[in-house]
Amino acid sequence: MALDRSKIPQGREPDPFIFPQWQEFTLINGLTVVILPDRRFPQISYRLMIPSGATRDGRQSGLTSLTSELLSRGTKTKSSSEIAELTESIGGRLSTGSQWDASFGFISSLSKYKEKSLGLLAESILHPAFNDEDIQFLIDQRLNNLLMSRDSTSFLASFAMGCTLFPDHPFELPINGTPQSLKSFNRPAILQHYKKWIQPCASILIVLGDVDPDQILPGIEASFAEWKPMPWESYEFPIMPLIKKNQVVVVDKPDAVQSSIRVAHHGVSRKNPDMPAIIVMNTILGGYFGSRLNMNLREEKGFTYGVRSVFTERIFPGYFAVATDVRNEVTGDAVKEIFHEIRGMQKELIDFKTLENVRNFLVGRFPSDFETTDQLSQALMELKLYGFDENYFSRLRNQISRVTAEQVLDAARKYLNPDNAIVVVGGKASEVAPQLSQFGDVTLFESELI
Amino acid sequence: MIEFEQFRLANGLNVVVAENKKAPIVAFDLLYHVGSKNENWGRTGFAHLFEHLMFEGSLHAPGKLFDELLQNVGGENNAYTTEDLTNYYELIPSHEVELAFWLESDRMRFLNINQDTFENQRLVVIEERRQRVDNQPYGTAMEKLASMIYDKHPYRWPVIGYVDHLMDSTLDDVTSFYQRFYSPDNATLILSGDISLNRAQDLSEKYFGEFKASAGIKRDFDFDQVLISEKRDTIYDSVQLPAFFMGFPTVSETHPDYLALDLLADILSNGKSSRFYQDLVYNRRLAQSVSAFQEQNEHPGVFGLYGIVRPGVDIQTLEDFTYGHIGKVAEYGVTEAELEKVKNLSISSVINRMQGVANIADFMSRYAGVYQNPGYVNELIQKVEAITTSDIQRVASTWFSPSNRAVLHYLPKVLS
Incomplete structure (x- = not known):
């Protein structure tokens, strides 16, 4: 007899979700050390997070990230080529860099070289060379990357969004x-920034x-x-500067065949106490495949391959943005639908089915979000960076499961805040600008910075 | 080392189970052995368009139910199409794994697409092409290079397809493609994570067991002649820096030279200590970036070189210096230390692919679904270890010559 396929299978009882535990040690100089053994594979990695990121640039845009990137480009006794050779010889990767809230150092290797990789990371962080040749090399690389970015509508839109x-x-x-800031950096400025941050x-x-x-702790x-x-x-x-009306x-980009759209306004801090409700709200709006924005712009209208909304997760309030790429001729229509969906979220209570679906989606993901030690280390860094206690994620999971429609x-x-928002479009101005005047005064973005 | 069991249903469905109880989740990968190389000229991009349609409803899970039900249990799902295969996957809490069996089996046999959803997804795919190819600097380079290297073989067109072909496709094409390629004997199911062999057997039999095997999958394509003379072309595009792209027809991933070619590409360009980075990017400052790769394909693929020149550098100079590195390996070989280094990097990347149940399922799926050999993932490290410096030198002198290549130059277009 054929299987009756009309019935949706009911799940079994879920296994309880237990958050992984870890041990912490603090060294005399204040550095916290967490060790997460996972003996299944002959590999090891060290991740260092320093809680000072690109917000420390002041008016010297790019200085923090350039300083941290240079940490993996040679030490007082080893050239950048030697560091690369030594790291890669042990099956390793060494990288250093910055995000807005923190700077990072990372090295991995086969575990039989665990002392070597530890030594290379420590030497890179503590005794960087900052030699002039490598400084100039990295600055040139970045200048060329910026030059190439001029052909990316997505880069152009994001750049103009930040400026606006x-x-x-x-x-x-x-x-x-x-280009302007990068050309002004030199060794003394970098060294000073390094010592301070x-x-x-x-x-x-x-x-x-x-x-x-x-075994590893003494080392x-x-x-x-x-x-x-x-x-x-x-x-x-x-x-934050105020946005008084929609702009x-x-x-x-005269030959663009798609417009990169950003509808954006100021956002919230990662530490905002309403975060569980904000997460659920944003997921419904544009945070997953089944979101209102994606169902409308992609699955109904076929305007785009995909659309997302996001609240930045930074210590200081960043932005909220809806981002998508659509063909030139529907650029205005797409922006209209984006505003429609944002305003729709503010109009009325969402139905219970949607609420339950999204809560289940978010809560159900926790086991797979904390499966590997790699994921766990990312989560730990978040806890430290934002000053959350060790029960933060279990609590967040419970809070999300209880968020109400109200x-x-x-x-x-x-x-x-759709009435104090900006609409930024990177694309073919002659075709898309006329479609956009319905949303506010249209300005053509020009900057000597790109 | 990944431990696994394998069994086959009477209808030919191949099932691989890699049990791992570390977290209460299961990765469920259902791979169909069909990709863009099974398309015909005039319908390029169809295998990938079809993948999109698989999310648009089946008889018992109509409309958007597929996504909704999986989201409702915290499951993730997606799919991808390559030249050789189409892989559909779910990552799902283990207590809900039966839902994945129900949904995937329903769309294997009872897909239900109408004209509206078909047209909608066709638009979505065209936007995907614009976003990834047409609106990106150098975005068309790889498809143009492939069209120069291959003469008849379907690898000459891109997986995403051409817009006019997508527009020409019809709902009838959907039906015939579905009937031809979406049968249990053309599929492999990989289950990785918190599921036992017994439960995997029960659920596979329950949901897939009653489907009939196809009458045999017909696979027709024309194999190519090798290139007999160099082909060159110049494209004027919306780019700031000139770049060159060079391709040599080489081998399939089952060819004895495949891994040596892969390691040769690593010696040339994997990491900051590689020959290209040290010589062309760092010391001579000719290139902004420069790279080498060997394609991983079921049929003979391409060994590629590409480089973006620094401002003020002549593109031909960079092209010559880059290609010259292959000649150097052919003439002088590589050192033991150099080979040891790229072996360690290669082993590290194999280990990375074995972490997390979703990675494990994805890693095994290609070898299980295309070659019926999931255990290959456990042999890879040994095979890499066995490559010698003379293997590297031999492949560098075997597969590369100026008469066996296609070369493209991308130059900034001068706006009038």
């Missing part, structure tokens, strides 16, 4: 800097992989012992 939302503010310009205190080193904690202490703590310089985040900004509506009304 955050004039004279740390979030105005990209983490990697601009690469500190062990409140930094965290996570060791993952085929390792015995008792870690010895490798980082020379890293002297200095008090962190206090840091005041500038007040439209077009960045012209809380979603409140969050939409409080944190979505």
Whole structure:
């Protein structure tokens, strides 16, 4: 007899979700060390997070990320080529860099070389060379990358979005800097920035992989012992400039066949206490495949391959943005639908079925989001960076599972702001600008910075 | 080392189970052995368009139910199409794994597409092409290079297809493609994670067991002659920096020279200590970036070189220096230390692909679904270890000559 396929199979009882546990050690200089053994594979990695990121650039856009990138480009006794050779010989990768809130160092290798890789990371962080040739080389690489980015509508739209939302503010310009700022950096400026912002205190080193904690800890202490703590310089985040009415900004790329659209306004801090409701609200709007924006713009209208909405996750409030790429002739229609969906979230309570679906989606993902030690280390860094306690993720999971339709509506009304938003489009101005005047005064974006 | 069991249903469905109880989740990959090389000229892009349609409803799970039900249990799902295969996958809490069996079996046998959803997804795919190819600097380079290298073989067109072919396709094409390629004997199911062999057998039999095998999958394509003289072309595009793209027809991934060619590409361009980076990017400052790769294909693929020149550098100079590195390996070979280094990098990347149940399923799926040999993932490290410096030198002198290549130059177009 054929199987009756009309019945949807019912799941079994879920296994309880237990958050992985970990052990922490703090060294005398304030560096926290977490070791997560996973002996299944002969591999090891070290991740270092230093809680000072590109917001520390001040008006020198790109200085933090250039300084941290240079950490993996040679030490006082080893050239950048030697460092690359030594790392890659042990099956390793060494990288250093910055995001807005933190800077990072990472090295991995086969576990039989665990002391070597630890040594290479520590030497790179503690004794960087910052030699002039490598500084100039990296600056040139970045200048050329920026030159190439002029042909990406997506880069152009994001660049203009930063400039329009955050004039004279740390979030105005990209983490990697601009041609103007990059050309002004030299060794003394980089060295000064390094001394001030690469500190062990409140930094965290996570060791993952085929390792015995008792065996590796003394080596870690010895490798980082020379890293002297200095008090962190206090840091005041500038007040956000106001957006008083809707504005439209077009960045012209005359031969574009698609428009990169950003509908954006100021966002919230990662530490916002309403975060569970904000997460549920944003997921419904544009945070997953079944979101209202994606169902409308992709699955009904066929305007785009995909559309997402996002609240940046930064210590200081960043932005909320809807981002998508659509063909030239539907650019205005797509923006209209985006506003329609944003306003729709503020109008009425969402139906229970949608709410339940999204809560289940978010809660059900937790086991797969914390499956590997790699994922766990990312989560740990988040806890440290934002000052959350060790139960934060279990609590967040419970809070998300209880978010109500009223809380979603409140969050939409409080944190979505379609009347103080900007519309930025990178694309063929002659074709798309006339479609956009319905949303506000249209300005053609011009900047000597790109 | 990944431990696994394998069994086959009477209708030919191949099932691989790699049990792992570390987390209460299961990766469910259903791979069909069909890709863009099974298309015909005039319908390029169809295998990938069809993949999109598989999410648009089946008889018992109509409309958007496929996504909705999986989302409702915290499952993730997606799919991808290559020249050789189409892989559909779910990552799902283990207590809900039966739902994946129900949904995937329903769309294997009872797909239900109408004209509206067909036309909608065709538009979506065309936007995908614009986003990834037409609106990207150098975006058309790989498809143009392939069209120069292959004469008849379907690898000469891109997986995403050409817009006019997509527009010419019809709902009838959907039906015949579905009947031809979407049968249990053309599919492999890989289950990785918290599921036992017994449960996998029960559920596979329950949901897929009653489907009939096809009458045999007909696969027709024309194999090519090798290139007998160099082909060159110049494209004026919306780019700031000139770039060259060079391709040599080489081998399939089952050819004895495949891994040596792959390691040769690593010696040339994997990492900051590689020959290309040290010589062309860092020391001579000729290139902004430069890379070598060997394609991983079921039929003979391409060994590619490409480089973006630094401002002020002559593109021909970079092309000559880059190609010259292959000649150097052919003439002088590589050192033991150099080979040891890329072996370690290669082994590290194999290990990375074995972490997490979704990675494991994806890693095994290609070898299980195309070659019926999932255990190949466990042999790879040994095979890499066995490559010698003379293997590297031999492949560098065997597969490369100026008369066996296609070369494209991308130059900034001068706006009038």
